[in-house]
Amino acid sequence: MDYDLEGRQNLDYAESLLFKAKTAESDSEIRDLIFQSENSIKELFSSSYPNQPNPSIYKTLNTALTILNDKNQKKSNINKFSFKSLRIKPAKFAEKKASEPQEPTYLSPGPPEIVYNENCIIKNINDKRIFRFLNSGKLGYVSIENTQNCDIILINVADSSFIYNVKNCIIWLSIANTSVMLDNVCDSVIITCSRQLRVSNSKNVKFFTNTVTPPIIEMSKSLSFSTNHLTYEGFEDHLKMSDLSGDFLESQDSIKDFSWHHPQKSPNWETMETKPEHITTIHTSNGENELNFQSFSEFDWQILKTL
Structure with a gap:
């Protein structure tokens, strides 16, 4: 479905989406609005670069997305306890598999971009190691796009994170207040703590995550999940700085697959x-440059490389 670019940036559109989020009741309507909200936020970030997106529009869209995710979670819990009539013989359906995720493409990637100030943008980067540690304060958003064969370590609190078109990377995003959204990611390791994790069109990805709500996947395959076992000195301070308060699920075994419509897992x-x-131990990098202000010990790097 296509959406008007200008309308997506318009506060009236965002408020309209928020109103729909508050009144939505059906599963299909909620899912469609989640899709619209996520894509509106992505487009807002993209169209605002290199400037910060309009805070009123972003706050409105993010509020709509939070309401919709909460509604989706509550409906899922209700459906778990629904009763079916014993007189009705269940219909047989042919097994349907998720569509094959596309491989990340690297067409005309453009010049490399690394921005780390109010927001973090890492774009068009191959074969690099990037390490940033923000001890105090928060980032607005993190956007990682079109990267390959990279180690990207961002030890900070961010509002939200977007990962797009990534292959063969280790990405550690320590804490995101709201959502971490991935699209078109393969052969990678993702480490993070967030309120919501949303994955689409991805394959062969390992997730070590702590989330408040169950992760959502769609159009994806060969994904592996575990809780995040990696931490660092200062993590508890970062957690207090965030809005999450450590209220995470005990395990990552209740993934919601929107491409799978059968009672079986x-x-x-x-x-x-x-x-x-x-x-892990964070120290000042001996080879400090524009990419790495800090680093891990060799032992810690080996642990990351063997995940």
Whole structure:
């Protein structure tokens, strides 16, 4: 479905979306509005770069998305306890698999971009290691796009994060207040804590995550989930700085697959054994440059590389 670019940036449109979010009742309407909200936020960030997006529009869209995710979660809990008539013989459906996710494409990627101030933007980067540690204060949003063969470590509190068109990367986004959204990601490791995790069109990705609501996947396959066992000195301070308060799910075994419509568990994801907690050590990088102000010990890097 196409949406008007100008309308997406318009506060009237955002308020209209918020009103629909508050009044939406059906499953299909809620899911469609979640899709609209997420894509509106993505487009707002993209069209505002290199400036910060309009805060009123962003706040309105983000409020709509939070309301819709809460409604979606409540409906899911209700559906778990629904009763079916014993007189009705269930219809047989052919097994339907998720459509094959597309491989990330790298067409005319443009010049490399690395921005780290009010927001963080990492774009068109290959074969690099990027490490940033923000001890105090918060970032607005994190956007990682069109990267390949990279280690990206962002130890900070951000409002939200977007990861698009990524291949063979290790990405650690320590804390996102609201959503971490991925699209077109493959052969990668994602480490994060957030309120919501949303994954689309991705495959062969390992997630070590703590989330408040169950992760949502669609059009994806070969995804593996476990709780986040990696931490660092200062993590508790970052958690207090965020809006999450450590209210995370005990496990990552209740993934919602919007591409799987059967009572059996979706074959597109699996859980991994929980690993022992490990506290990484952050120190000033010996080879400090525009990419790396800090680093881990070699032992910590080896742990990341073997995930």
